[in-house]
Amino acid sequence: MDIIQHLLGxxxxxxxPLNLGLVVxxxxxxxxxxxxxxLGSVNGVAILLPLTFLVPPTSAIIxxxxxxxxxxxxxxxxxIMLGIPGASTAxxxxxxxxxxALKGLADKALIAAAVASFFGGTISIILFTGFAPALASVALDFGDQEIFALMLLAFATFVGLGGDxxxxTVFSICIGLVFSAVGMDIISGTPRLVFFDIIGFLHGINFLVLAIGVYGIGEMLWTIDSTRGNPMMSKVEVSASRTVSHLKDVLxxxxxxxxGSLLGxxxxxxxAAGATPGALMAYGISKMTSKxxxxxxxxxVGGVIAPEAANNAASTGAMLPMLTLGIPGSPTTAILLGGMVIWGLVPGPMMFIEQSDFVWxxxxSLYAANFFAVIINILFIPVFLYVLKMPFTVLAPIIFVLCLVGGYAPTEDMHDVWLMVIFGFGAYALRKLDYPLAPAVLAIVLGPIAEPALRQSLIISGGDATVFFTRPIAGPITMIAxxxxxxxxxxxxxxxxxxAKNAEV
Amino acid sequence: MKISRRCLMGLAVFAGLGLAVNASAQAFEPVKPVDFIIMAGKGGGADKMARLMQTIVEKHKMASKPLIPINKPGGSGAEALVHVQNAKDQDHTIMVTLNSFYTTPMRQPGLGVDSMKFAPVARMAEDTFLLWVHKDSGLTSFEQWVDHVKSVGDQWVMGGTGKLQEDQLITDFLNSNFDLKMKYVPYKGGGTVAKQVAGKHINSSVNNPSEIEGFYNAGVAIPLVAFTKERLDKFPNAPTMIEKGQDFAYYMQRSVVGAPGMSADAQAYYTSLFKKVFDSKEWQDYRASKSLYGDFLSGAELQAYWKVNNETHRKMLAKAGAS
Incomplete structure (x- = not known):
C-alpha cells in the first residue's frame, strides 16, 4: 500500500520535535x-504568515x-458562550x-462541539488521505450550473423545513439576498445598491456584520427586553461525572x-464554497432528517454537532483543491496558497508527485493537529465556563465590545460597525415579530455564490435554463431541491x- | 540621475508650501506603521504579490516600521482608490495597483478619482497574458484556434476576470481583429477562470501564467499565443501576437503608488524601500518563476508610463463602448 507507506513517512x-511543538x-x-x-482562521493565518519564514516550508504549513x-x-x-459567532464558520x-447555554447546558454544547469537530476532522482527513487525487477531478466537474444547483438545494433545506x-422564512431569505447583492456586481462590472453613495457599501455587506449584528447586538437587546434588565444567569458546574454523562449523550x-462530516x-x-456554507447546509439537512x-x-445537541463537524471537515476539504489544483476552496486556503507560492512550492496536479514529503x-500533521485540538479544547472548557458565571451587567458590556471588534475586524472600516449596530436593532424588531433570522444569514452567505453562478450559467447557455436539469450532476441536485x-x-x-375530514366526522 | 529628477519634481510640488526645501532624499522615516492598501481581496493575484512584498520587507528588516496590508477590494478598486485619495496621513499610505488603476476611474467618473495625481513610487513588474485552451480541444496553434472559433460563432466561450477589465479588453481585441464572435463570461478571479478551463466549463481564457501554471505543468492547459513583445522563456512554443502580424502587446502593471499629496521625502523613502525589495533574491526569483516582465520604474518615468497606458485604456474602453 503506497498510501500507508507515504503516510508513515x-x-x-x-x-x-519542531513540527510537533508547532502543532501544539x-x-x-x-x-x-x-x-x-x-477574528477567524483567515485573520490568524494572514497575520502569522510572515512569522513562518523562520522555519522550513513543511513546518510552516504545519x-x-x-x-x-x-x-x-x-x-x-x-x-455557544456569548451567542456571537466567534468566526464566520461558526x-x-x-x-x-x-x-x-441558556438552558444551563453550555458544557454539554462545548463538549459536543469539540467531539464533533474531532469527528468531522478525522473523517475528512481519512477521505483526504485515501482519495485526494480522485476527488480533485470531481471538484473540477463542478461548473457554474452545478454550483447553482447546490446553492438551490441549500436554500431548499431552509425553506422546506416544517415548523417555521x-x-x-422566504421573507427573511429575500432580505438576506438583497443585502448580499450590495456592492460590486462582477457580471456587469458596475456597483449596485450603493445606498446614499456611501463609499462603504462598495465592498458589499460582509456577512459577519449581519451575523454579529443579529446574534450579538440583537441577542443582547432581546435578553434585556425579555428579562426586564434582571436576567437570570444560568448556573453551570463542572464535574468529571457531568462531563462523562454529557460525553455519553453526545456520542x-x-x-x-x-x-456534517460528509457534507462539510x-x-x-x-x-468558492468553503466551511461557512458547508456548516449552514449541514445544519439544514440535519434538521430536516431529524426525528x-x-x-x-x-x-x-444535533444542531451543534452537525455544523461543527461540517466546518472542520470543510477546512480539510478546502485544502484538497488547494494542493491538487492550486485553487483555494476557502478564503483561508487562499492565504495558505499565497504562503506556499512564497515558499517556492507550486501547488497543482503535480504536487503529490514532486513535493510528496510536503504533502504527506x-x-x-492534520491528524496530529486534530488530536491535540480536541484535548486542548476539552481541557479549557472550565475556563470558558467561568465566563458564564459573570453577572450580566459585566458580561453585557464585554459582549458589546467584542461585537464592535468583531464588526470592525474583517474590513477594518467603521462603516461596518455602524451597519452592524443598525442590523442589531433591525434583528431585534424582526424577532419581536417572530421572523426567523437564520435564513437571512444563510442567504447573505450563499447569495454571492449562487447569483454569479446562475448568471454565468445563463450567459454560457444563451439564456437556456434547462441546463440545470439536463447536466448529469446538476440535474439530480436541482430536482431534489x-x-x-x-x-x-x-x-x-x-x-x-x-x-376537512375531521370536520366531516 | 533618477533620484535627482524625483527630487526636482517633489520640490516643484512642495516649494509653494515651503516644505522639504533643505531635506535630503532620505530624511523621511515613517513614524508609525504604514497602511499598505491592496486593491483586491485576500488570496487573489494582487494580494499574493503585495503580501510577498511585505514579507520581503519584514524578512530582511528593510524598514523600521512595518507595512500593514489592508484589503479594499470593493468596486473593482474604487474603494481602494477613494480611500487612498482621501487619506489623511498621505505620508503613511501606499497602495499596490493593477490596471484597474486606469479603468476604474474612467468607468466610475462619479468617484472623482484622478489616477494621475497619485504619487509614483515604484513599478515592480508587469504581468503577462497568454491565450489558453484545454488540451482536449485538440487545438495546437493559434491559426487553428482562429479557424475553429470562427466556425462555431458565439458558441465559443471565453472566460475572464471581471467586466471590461484586462481579460475582456484582450477578448475584444481578438474578436474585432480576427472577426470572431466569442462570448465573454466574467468571473471573480483568475484562479476560478483557470479552473473553468481545466474543467472544460469554458473554452478558453487569457490567464496570467501564475494563475494557471499548475494546470500547464500537468499538461491540461495549453498556451497558444502570448500577448507580449517577445516570447516568454517559460513558454517558448507560444508565439507572440506580434509574430501573428498584429501590433498588440498588453501587460498588467504591478506598481506601488503613494497617496496624492505625499511629500517628496516620503516618496523618495518608499521608492528606495521598494527598490530594495525589487533587488532582493526572493522578488527576482518570483519574477522569473511567474514570467513577470517590466523593469523597475519610479518617479517621472513611472508617471510617463502611466500617461501612455491611461490613454491606451481610454481608447480600448471607448472601443468597447463603455467609457
Missing amino acids: GFLIAFE VGVTVGLFIGAMPG FLAAIYYGAMYGGAISS VATTFDGRPL DIAK KEWKPAWI FFVGILP TPENYGKGD GLTA IVLLLLPLVQVYRKKRKQ
Whole structure:
C-alpha cells in the first residue's frame, strides 16, 4: 500500500520535535483566535504568515494548518458562550449552541462541539488521505450550473423545513439576498445598491456584520427586553461525572455527525464554497432528517454537532483543491496558497508527485493537529465556563465590545460597525415579530455564490435554463431541491384535507 | 540621475508650501506603521504579490516600521482608490495597483478619482497574458484556434476576470481583429477562470501564467499565443501576437503608488524601500518563476508610463463602448 507507506513517512515528519511543538502552539493560538468574534482562521493565518519564514516550508504549513484547525474549534466557543459567532464558520453553531447555554447546558454544547469537530476532522482527513487525487477531478466537474444547483438545494433545506412559518422564512431569505447583492456586481462590472453613495457599501455587506449584528447586538437587546434588565444567569458546574454523562449523550448523536462530516468535506472541496456554507447546509439537512426538527433552534445537541463537524471537515476539504489544483476552496486556503507560492512550492496536479514529503507531512500533521485540538479544547472548557458565571451587567458590556471588534475586524472600516449596530436593532424588531433570522444569514452567505453562478450559467447557455436539469450532476441536485421546495405545499394541502375530514366526522 | 529628477519634481510640488526645501532624499522615516492598501481581496493575484512584498520587507528588516496590508477590494478598486485619495496621513499610505488603476476611474467618473495625481513610487513588474485552451480541444496553434472559433460563432466561450477589465479588453481585441464572435463570461478571479478551463466549463481564457501554471505543468492547459513583445522563456512554443502580424502587446502593471499629496521625502523613502525589495533574491526569483516582465520604474518615468497606458485604456474602453 503506497498510501500507508507515504503516510508513515509523513508521520515521521510530523512527529519531529519542531513540527510537533508547532502543532501544539498553533492549535492553542488558533483556538483563541477562533474564539474572538470577528477574528477567524483567515485573520490568524494572514497575520502569522510572515512569522513562518523562520522555519522550513513543511513546518510552516504545519503551523498554519494547526492554526486553521484550532480556529475551527475555537469558533464554536463564543458562539455557544456569548451567542456571537466567534468566526464566520461558526454562525450555524449559534443557532442551537446559544439556547443550550441558556438552558444551563453550555458544557454539554462545548463538549459536543469539540467531539464533533474531532469527528468531522478525522473523517475528512481519512477521505483526504485515501482519495485526494480522485476527488480533485470531481471538484473540477463542478461548473457554474452545478454550483447553482447546490446553492438551490441549500436554500431548499431552509425553506422546506416544517415548523417555521414559510412565508416569513422566504421573507427573511429575500432580505438576506438583497443585502448580499450590495456592492460590486462582477457580471456587469458596475456597483449596485450603493445606498446614499456611501463609499462603504462598495465592498458589499460582509456577512459577519449581519451575523454579529443579529446574534450579538440583537441577542443582547432581546435578553434585556425579555428579562426586564434582571436576567437570570444560568448556573453551570463542572464535574468529571457531568462531563462523562454529557460525553455519553453526545456520542449517541451519530447521525448529525456523519451528515456534517460528509457534507462539510464535500462542500469544502468545491472551490468558492468553503466551511461557512458547508456548516449552514449541514445544519439544514440535519434538521430536516431529524426525528424532532421542532427542537432545532431551541437547543438541540444535533444542531451543534452537525455544523461543527461540517466546518472542520470543510477546512480539510478546502485544502484538497488547494494542493491538487492550486485553487483555494476557502478564503483561508487562499492565504495558505499565497504562503506556499512564497515558499517556492507550486501547488497543482503535480504536487503529490514532486513535493510528496510536503504533502504527506502536512496530511500526517492534520491528524496530529486534530488530536491535540480536541484535548486542548476539552481541557479549557472550565475556563470558558467561568465566563458564564459573570453577572450580566459585566458580561453585557464585554459582549458589546467584542461585537464592535468583531464588526470592525474583517474590513477594518467603521462603516461596518455602524451597519452592524443598525442590523442589531433591525434583528431585534424582526424577532419581536417572530421572523426567523437564520435564513437571512444563510442567504447573505450563499447569495454571492449562487447569483454569479446562475448568471454565468445563463450567459454560457444563451439564456437556456434547462441546463440545470439536463447536466448529469446538476440535474439530480436541482430536482431534489425543487422537491424540497414543494414539500411544504404538500404538507399544507395534507393538513387541510385532514382538517376537512375531521370536520366531516 | 533618477533620484535627482524625483527630487526636482517633489520640490516643484512642495516649494509653494515651503516644505522639504533643505531635506535630503532620505530624511523621511515613517513614524508609525504604514497602511499598505491592496486593491483586491485576500488570496487573489494582487494580494499574493503585495503580501510577498511585505514579507520581503519584514524578512530582511528593510524598514523600521512595518507595512500593514489592508484589503479594499470593493468596486473593482474604487474603494481602494477613494480611500487612498482621501487619506489623511498621505505620508503613511501606499497602495499596490493593477490596471484597474486606469479603468476604474474612467468607468466610475462619479468617484472623482484622478489616477494621475497619485504619487509614483515604484513599478515592480508587469504581468503577462497568454491565450489558453484545454488540451482536449485538440487545438495546437493559434491559426487553428482562429479557424475553429470562427466556425462555431458565439458558441465559443471565453472566460475572464471581471467586466471590461484586462481579460475582456484582450477578448475584444481578438474578436474585432480576427472577426470572431466569442462570448465573454466574467468571473471573480483568475484562479476560478483557470479552473473553468481545466474543467472544460469554458473554452478558453487569457490567464496570467501564475494563475494557471499548475494546470500547464500537468499538461491540461495549453498556451497558444502570448500577448507580449517577445516570447516568454517559460513558454517558448507560444508565439507572440506580434509574430501573428498584429501590433498588440498588453501587460498588467504591478506598481506601488503613494497617496496624492505625499511629500517628496516620503516618496523618495518608499521608492528606495521598494527598490530594495525589487533587488532582493526572493522578488527576482518570483519574477522569473511567474514570467513577470517590466523593469523597475519610479518617479517621472513611472508617471510617463502611466500617461501612455491611461490613454491606451481610454481608447480600448471607448472601443468597447463603455467609457
